[in-house]
Amino acid sequence: MIVLTDIYKQYRMGPNTVTALGGVSLEVPTGAFAAIVGPSGSGKSTLMNIIGCLDTPDSGSYRLAGEEAAELSDNRRSEVRNRHIGFVFQAFNLLTRANALENVELPLIYRGVGARRRREVATQMLERVGLADRMHHLPSELSGGQRQRVAIARALVGNPSILLADEPTGALDTATGEEILSLFEKLNAEGMTVLLVTHEPELAARAETVVRLLDGGVSAIENTKERRS
Amino acid sequence: MNAESQLIMLWENGAISIRSILANRGRSFLTALGVIIGVASVITLTALGQGARISVEERLGTLGANLMIVYSGEPRGTSLVRPRTTNIRPTLTADDLAMIESFPEELVVMTAPESSLSGQLKFENRNVTATVIGTHPNYTEIRNFAPIYGSFFGESDLENRRNVVALGAETYRELFPDGRDPLGSTVRINGFPFRVVGIMEEKGSPSQDASAIIPFSTFRRSLSGEDRYAMINIQAGSPEVMYDLQEQIEQALLAARRLPSIELADFYIANQMDLIGTVTEVADTFTLLLGGIAAISLLVGGIGIMNIMLVSVTERTREIGIRMALGAKSSHLMAQFLTEAVILSAAGGGIGIAVGYGLAWGLQRFGGLLTSVTPDSVVIAFSFALVIGLFFGGYPAYRASRLNPIEALRYE
Incomplete structure (x- = not known):
């Protein structure tokens, strides 16, 4: 469960102060599949960074899995990211010198999980995203869709509260993008909370809830379909 | 974090670092080269x-x-x-010598007075300048300086003031360049004829090798006309009595001269132990100096490590961002880059030790220089390399740990 209440965030750009988020309140229930959409400059990235605990808001409350996450120390935010957030990026962001399995193991290293257990869990995750036969390939030996699936396996491996995907299909062709989106739907069906940041209306339409951002504020929240129960 | 997960992190950092070092083999080697040269030169020079x-x-x-x-x-x-001692006015008298000889055997085993001057030696058409030494037969034993061919002169030569000479090795080579047997030949020293009785061993000291040694009695009558001695060589009974004996002789000589203190004396006494002490002190200072210069090169090697690590941190900004997003703390990244710097410097140190040993061995084997690798220098050089890795890796590691994850993730 994610609850944002009255989140403000301003940036200084030279002499000007830019309000990136001006009082955003938002609720994403556990198990939801929500999309955040909006034109560039609408505050999508800032909101996503705050939800992902990469950044802290200037004011407002952000409760993640029952914990206040708005005013955490750097170290605590690292731990929260490690335990509760699974990032999926547009640019995949895999370590180029590490193979698929090692990439997926990464979050578990920072949790202090031993090598054998790491390997076990990472292998399961890669199997779950359909890459059982690509575990020892380097990212450069994988297709775009396969790389994004490695990234998804890496996001899932720590059993996070929420899967946070920032334009996950932006670097993929339509067919592969569809594949990835189906994977998200499948994971959501299995109970994972998925938060998708996108500027593509077709993708957003697949989510249960669409949150529209404009000029640093929520302009609309649409429930496109009934929540599965 | 509990101890187990810290151990896991340590292990992982090692693995990450080694992978990163191996991924840039050439660059890693060049980085470590500074440390290799530094450690090797500390070891070789000391x-x-x-x-x-x-x-x-x-x-x-x-x-x-x-x-x-x-x-x-x-x-x-x-x-x-x-x-x-050729230009020093001799001040030691026969009484002084007799006084020294009167010490019991445990203190003074034997003595040999010695004076010298620069003389012209002539044989056939060859002219050679040499240090002409007048002394007693005991000289060979006291100074551990023996003839390798023929013999030294004896007591009867001294008593009878015979014109006999033992040639230093260098003097022999110059007077007899054809290498012929000189025994029995007559050489002229400042015009006086002397019969050659022996050739002295090579000592490696110019004053002894370029010499011509004759009985003191002959030296006084024919060459110097001076009764007094320039030096008195003494063989002490043992190293233990050396300083005590020196003190006693000093006091006796001062008393004979009615002098209140050694500052006013016309003599001074040196013993071998002082000599060894002074020279080893000089050699140790020399070693320290060489080691210090080498340590500076190690410092420069450390700056090389910092340079490359800074480049590496910049290059891997994206990687750092990814690791941060996945839950790496500042301390994890700090440890990761510090580990890398320390592994680089430790590897450099290890190779440097091998190179240092190799160079020291090579210099002795092929360069004819005596070398002795001390365990101290190896330990110090290696620890110094590690400290330098930690120190100069510290700043880049700190930079890595302070990156903003959002900007790092966006870094192209």
Whole structure:
């Protein structure tokens, strides 16, 4: 469960102060599949960074899995990211010198999980995203869709509260993008909370809830379909 | 974090670092090269310094056992060997000699007075300048300086003031360049004829090798006309009595001269132990100096590590961002880059030790220089390399740990 209440965030750009988020309140229930959409400059990235605990808001409350996450120390935010957030990026962001399995193991290293257990869990995750036969390939030996699936396996491996995907299909062709989106739907069906940041209306339409951002504020929240129960 | 997960992190950091070092083999080697050269030069140069010390000690050992020398002239602070005593006015008398000889055998085993001057030696058409030494037959034993061919002169030669000479090795080579047997030949020293009785062994010291040694009685009558001695060589009974004996002789000589203190004396006494002490001190200073210069190169190597690590941190900004997003704390990244710097410097140190040993061995084997690698220098150089890795890796690691994850993730 994610609850944002009255989140403000301003940036200084030279002499000007830019309000990136001006009082955003938002609720994403556990198990939801929500999309955040909006034109560039609408505050999508800032909101996503705050939800992902990469950044802290200037004011407002952000409760993640029952914990206040708005005013955490750097170290605590690292731990929260490690335990509760699974990032999926547009640019995949895999370590180029590490193979698929090692990439997926990464979050578990920072949790202090031993090598054998790491390997076990990472292998399961890669199997779950359909890459059982690509575990020892380097990212450069994988297709775009396969790389994004490695990234998804890496996001899932720590059993996070929420899967946070920032334009996950932006670097993929339509067919592969569809594949990835189906994977998200499948994971959501299995109970994972998925938060998708996108500027593509077709993708957003697949989510249960669409949150529209404009000029640093929520302009609309649409429930496109009934929540599965 | 509990102890187990810390151990896991340590292990992982090691693995990450080694992978990153191996991924840039050429660059890693160049980075470590500074440390390799630094460590190798610390080891090699101190080995050279210690080698010099050992060879000096050995050479001083060949001066003669328990040697003590009374010199004419004003006392000097340190007791380094005077290469020549030819220009010093001799001040030591036959009474002085008799006084020294009167010490019991446990203190003074034997004595040999010695004076010298620069003389012209002539054989056939060859003219050679040499240090002409007048002394007693005991000289060979006290100074550990024996003839290798023929013999030295004896007591009867001394008593009868015979014109006999033992040639230093260098003098022999110059007078007899054809290498012929010189025994029985007559050479002229400042015009006086002398019969050659022997050739002295090579000592490696110019004052002894370019010499012509004759009985003191002959020296006084024919060459110097001076009764007094320039030096008195003494063989002390043992190293233990050396300083005590020196003190006693000093007091006796002062008393004979009615002088209140050694500062006013016309003589001074040096003993072999002082000599060895002084020279080893010099050699140790030399070693320290060489080691210090080498340590500076190690410092420069450390700056090289910092340079490359800074480049590496910049290059891997994206990687750092990814790791941060996945839950790496500042301390994790700090540890990761510090580990890398320390592994680089430790590897450099290890290779440097091998190279240092190799160079020291090579210099001895092919360069004819005595070297001695001391375990101390190896330990110090290696620890210094590690400290340098930690120190110069610290700043880049700190930079890595302070990156903003959002900007790092966006870094192209």
